[in-house]
Amino acid sequence: MYGLDNLPFGAAEGRLWVRYGDGALDLSAAAARGAVDERLAASTLNPFLAGGRPLWTSTRAALRKLEFTNLTPVDELSMTLPFEVADYVDFYSSEQHAINASRILRPNSPGITPNWKHLPIGYHGRSGSVVVSGTDIVRPHGQWRDPDGVPEYGPTRRLDVECEVGFVVGVPSDGPVPTAAFREHVFGVVLLNDWSARDIQAWEMAPLGPFLGKSFATSISPWVVPLDALEAARITAPAQDPPVLPYLRDDRTGYDLRLTLEVNGTVLTRPPFHQMYWTAAQQLAHMTVNGANVRTGDLYASGTVSGSDPDELGCLLELYRNTRYLADGDTVTISATAPGPDGSVIGLGEVSGTIRPAR
Amino acid sequence: MYGLDNLPFGAAEGRLWVRYGDGALDLSAAAARGAVDERLAASTLNPFLAGGRPLWTSTRAALRKLEFTNLTPVDELSMTLPFEVADYVDFYSSEQHAINASRILRPNSPGITPNWKHLPIGYHGRSGSVVVSGTDIVRPHGQWRDPDGVPEYGPTRRLDVECEVGFVVGVPSDGPVPTAAFREHVFGVVLLNDWSARDIQAWEMAPLGPFLGKSFATSISPWVVPLDALEAARITAPAQDPPVLPYLRDDRTGYDLRLTLEVNGTVLTRPPFHQMYWTAAQQLAHMTVNGANVRTGDLYASGTVSGSDPDELGCLLELYRNTRYLADGDTVTISATAPGPDGSVIGLGEVSGTIRPAR
Incomplete structure (x- = not known):
């Protein structure tokens, strides 16, 4: 390992x-x-x-x-924290997660948005609340709507996890980073838990996206695994249909990272990273195609990793279809492994956090 | 001045x-x-x-x-840049702008979203592309949809400005900042141009909000004006109906900042900051109510400042109703003044940028 x-x-x-x-x-x-x-x-x-x-x-x-x-x-x-986080971006690159989240959170919408297969959807998160594994997570307060549509305030009732993989940028760019230059800029990976308060998020996110529902904490694993350690884990990422625009074409290198989510020591799900529709190289190319620079310490995450099987879903929203969430005292641990050379196994460590009662 | x-x-x-x-x-x-x-x-x-x-x-x-x-x-x-930007948040706190943007960008939607009067809507922007006034703005490339719904790629055709006021955080917090503690944490203000590519933004922003349409550049004025210089500019912010939740109640202190937008030396509009529905104290209280910390150097912006009169609109989207945008070579300047003591005038300086052709 x-x-x-x-x-x-x-x-x-x-x-x-x-x-x-x-x-x-x-x-x-x-x-x-x-x-x-x-x-x-x-x-x-x-x-x-x-x-x-x-x-x-x-x-x-x-x-x-x-x-x-x-x-x-x-x-x-x-x-x-192994590095000082510059900008933090969170993508939404699992097709299965996007389909499930659309159905559950926006049942009246036509499902996955029309843009989803044309570009890796993402948004900027809060760098200042990225914390290292082991940091307690205090149940956040916030605002949501009760069933009668009246805004309420209090500790979130729908505290969720999102199993993700984060990519750590080493070399800055002063403009677009082509997909082929991915390995020149990205040093390695961490596991990432994008803690989410679903009630707060659902109420706030129209029209500008998630904000307080996500910004209270994002946990990362303490050991940054170099891309060089994941050579044997390279696999072919899913084919893309419809074809993507030229700036998003890549060699379809995915990584066979096998995640496990445990709550209080019980395995709930095993999300398979190799199914991600958009690759990390495509995410970086998209993020910079408008000329935006990346900096040393930029962190960008895959979005919730969800597979096609019921025991591969990457968050409680999907696992329990919005009916069951984290309780105070719960300890959540995401761990992962990847194939190494000659049948060995590479350990990606773990990212863990315990829910503390609202203050 | x-x-x-x-x-x-x-x-x-x-x-x-x-x-x-x-x-x-x-x-x-x-x-x-x-x-x-x-x-x-x-x-x-x-x-x-x-x-x-x-x-x-x-x-x-x-x-x-x-x-x-x-x-x-x-x-x-x-x-x-007068300070190193930690996290950058952009709000959406002008009622007139929210109404206008909804009508123009989402004509089939019911207008301003139901959450808008209950919380200051905002999102995280990109810290790494905040630049100082005078920095050239290269027309960004990106992806949008042509009238037949087919994704296209190229230099944006709808490059816009947004006249905003940015608040500069000095003192960190490790948790919620009540509205009454605003002046203990915020040092001063800058003028801010939230450059926006409307075609890119319109295509990408469902469901997670603006990303590449905003992240290529955000310009700020070079001189940070202390809140202490704006004592005489304090006015009563608009009354809020419906009443807000207790954590958002404040003393309704607004600031009578008078913005001017010029393109190539011609005044296009004079957005009045005193009409903003959500105050900077409310924005800070909301941003931290979930326990998110603020750091020294955090920057948060008001959102486009638009007044109720046609010559008070804060972006070209509203001024020309999505028909006319910036051309290469255009120089955009936002300046502002505020009332000072004894009839004097406080200058807030200016934030300026010239559009360079796409690379």
């Missing part, structure tokens, strides 16, 4: 670490003795992320030659 | 400045000789903003005692 083929990066105790097995190597110490680049002697990954693929590649080679001795047990580390 | 009752702050040449008349005082130099707090010896306002109201008040008092001699002409300064 966390051998030499993985080597994910994290931050704790004001320093960076690389994970090996159940331990972690102090990268500040490694940098001090010249074993790795000095940009890893930092409290966040941002300087390393900005270094780009040549640095990422040379560092990976250097790390694979190290002796992983004198490791700190990962259980003893208080992980912090 | 820029006397001792104003004293706005800006950044240029890697230093901070305070404007007086047509000149500016170097605050790094002033800090070096002990005349102002050392947090003003910085390249951005963020450390000063984080200092909070006691620092803002003592600094204002100190500045008013200085001799404004040996000033650098503002025309000789290359202004940069």
Whole structure:
């Protein structure tokens, strides 16, 4: 899970670490003795992320030659956010999720919107409330409509999870990033829980989209897994029909990431990332086609990962069709693995959070 | 316009400045000789903003005692972003704009959405593409639908402006900010042009809101005018009917800011900020009611300011009813003034940008 083929990066105790097995190597110490680049002697990954693929590649080679001795047990580390989040964008790229969400939340609408197969729908989320796994989630207050249409205020009654995969941008761009340049800009992936208050979201989102229903917290896993660790997990993403515009054409590289959602230790669902309709390369190309720059530390998420089977749905809204949500005290954990080389398994770690009562 | 009752702050040449008349005082130099707090010896306002109201008040008092001699002409300064933008939120708080936009963009909808008078509708925008006045705006590419419903790609044909006022957060919060605490957190205001590509926006925004139609650029004026300079501009904001929920109740303090939009030197409209339905205090209270934190450098904008008269509309969409937009080479300037003490006038400066052809 966390051998030499993985080597994910994290931050704790004001320093960076690389994970090996159940331990972690102090990268500040490694940098001090010249074993790795000095940009890893930092409290966040941002300087390393900005270094780009040549640095990422040379560092990976250097790390694979190290002796992983004198490791700190990962259980003893208080992980912090591995990078400073610049802009955070959340997509909506699972066809099954879009179909299900439309049916459940907008039963009077004609279903999936006409634009959905022509562009990866997304919106900007709140960077400042991205938190690391293990951070408690306080049940948010907000406003919604009661069944008679009267606005009410109080703690959300429909607190949900969304199982997602986040992509971490390393190299900035000053304009469009073609799909073929995806790996030059994106360093790696995290697991992401886009906590959602469905009652607040439903009432607020016309016409400008989700806002308070999502902005209270977004949790990410502490270990950023490099794309280089996911080479064996590359698969062919679903064919797209109708054909997309030229700027969105890509080589259909998807990633076979196998997510698991547990609540209080019980597995509820196993969302399959390989079914995502829009790839991360397409999302980045779309996000920048208007000239918008990306910055080191930009984070963009896949949207809820839902598969076609009932036990592959990526949120409680879909699993319980808007009838059952999280209770105070619930602990939610999303974990994932991916195929590694020669039949091995790459661990993507986990993103976890416990619901605390509204204040 | 820029006397001792104003004293706005800006950044240029890697230093901070305070404007007086047509000149500016170097605050790094002033800090070096002990005349102002050392947090003003910085390249951005963020450390000063984080200092909070006691620092803002003592600094204002100190500045008013200085001799404004040996000033650098503002025309000789290359202004940069006055602060590092953390999260950027854009509201939609002019009733007239919401009515007009609904009618023009969604003619088959029932008009203003049912939530609009119950909460200040808003969404997160892109922090990384906030630019300072004077930055050229390259016509963005994007995707829209032709009249037959077929997706097309190319440079936007409907490039618009939105005349807005932005509020700059100084003091972070770790939870809800009551309306009464607005002045403890917000330092001042800028003018803001929320450039919008209406064709791109119209096609993409169902169901998650504006994304690429807005994210290519947002321009702000270089001089941040302190709220303290706008005491004489405080007026009573419009009464709200139906009554709002308790967390949104406020003292109805609005600001009598008088905006002017010019294209190529011709005045097109004079949007009146005092008509805004939702106040900046309500926006901040709403934005944080779910527990979302605000950070130093957060920027939130009013939404397009449109008045009830035809010559008070805040964007070309409304002024020309979706028939006429910006051409390459057009220079757009939003400026504003406010009443100052004893019949004087406070200048809010201007935010300007010239449209360059698509690349």
